[in-house]
Amino acid sequence: MQLSSFFTLITLALAVSAAPRTQEKRKNVDRPNPANLEHCPGESTGDVDACTFESQSQGPDTRLEHIVGDPVDNCKGGTDDIKTTVGGDTTVSQTWKYGISEGFSADGGEELPIGVSFENSDTWSNTDAKTFRQNIDMIIQPGKKGAVVAKVLHHTFFGRVRINYGDPSGEPGANDYHYVWYNNGVGSVQPTNDVIYDQKIVNCDEDI
Numbered sequence: 001m002q003l004s005s006f007f008t009l010i011t012l013a014l015a016v017s018a019a020p021r022t023q024e025k026r027k028n029v030d031r032p033n034p035a036n037l038e039h040c041p042g043e044s045t046g047d048v049d050a051c052t053f054e055s056q057s058q059g060p061d062t063r064l065e066h067i068v069g070d071p072v073d074n075c076k077g078g079t080d081d082i083k084t085t086v087g088g089d090t091t092v093s094q095t096w097k098y099g100i101s102e103g104f105s106a107d108g109g110e111e112l113p114i115g116v117s118f119e120n121s122d123t124w125s126n127t128d129a130k131t132f133r134q135n136i137d138m139i140i141q142p143g144k145k146g147a148v149v150a151k152v153l154h155h156t157f158f159g160r161v162r163i164n165y166g167d168p169s170g171e172p173g174a175n176d177y178h179y180v181w182y183n184n185g186v187g188s189v190q191p192t193n194d195v196i197y198d199q200k201i202v203n204c205d206e207d208i
Contacts, residue, residue, distance in 0.1 A: 035181040042115035049166040055124035059156035062106040065149045066090050068134050073145035075204035087135035087148040094127055097187040102158045106189045127190040134197045146201040147208045153194035160184045
């Protein structure tokens with residue numbers, strides 16, 4: 001009788017060990033500050049499945065200035081004008097603003113670091129960086145410095161970022177295991193091909 005009970009216990013133990021184990025679902029609280037944009041691709045953490053920018057409104061177009069090539073200065077104490085060709089090229093990328101409200105200023109506010117990227121949505125499409133090239137013959141007087149500037153028209157979009165976390169404890173592709181967060185108050189400033197070239201000459205102690 002005792003031998004029979006022993007085998008019964010062994011059989012039960014083997015049955016329990018062979019039963020499929022259920023993995024506990026990962027909870028949102030396991031991720032510190034999950035709605036922070038630092039989790040998006042290109043940022044410091046970058047551990048999300050996807051970050052998607054959803055435009056909620058398009059703001060006014062804004063023309064922003066970008067220096068083309070290297071400025072030339074006549075700030076070494078000389079007394080003669082410098083006659084030279086100034087310019088070269090510059091690449092203008094899309095920039096991102098965060099912690100903003102609708103109608104935000106395209107040339108102000110806090111910017112996300114270069115390298116962060118968001119996926120396209122139904123209300124917005126990403127843009128490639130634009131490269132502009134121009135040279136201008138200029139006369140730089142003593143005590144002055146000059147540069148070529150590209151006045152580039154930018155589109156502005158205000159919206160939010162949808163942050164998707166996949167949970168590896170769930171079945172592949174099962175939305176029940178996909179956590180979604182939103183970061184509101186994000187803006188996109190996109191350069192276009194609409195550009196006006198100009199020259200800018202300022203005093204040596206001024207910023208171009």
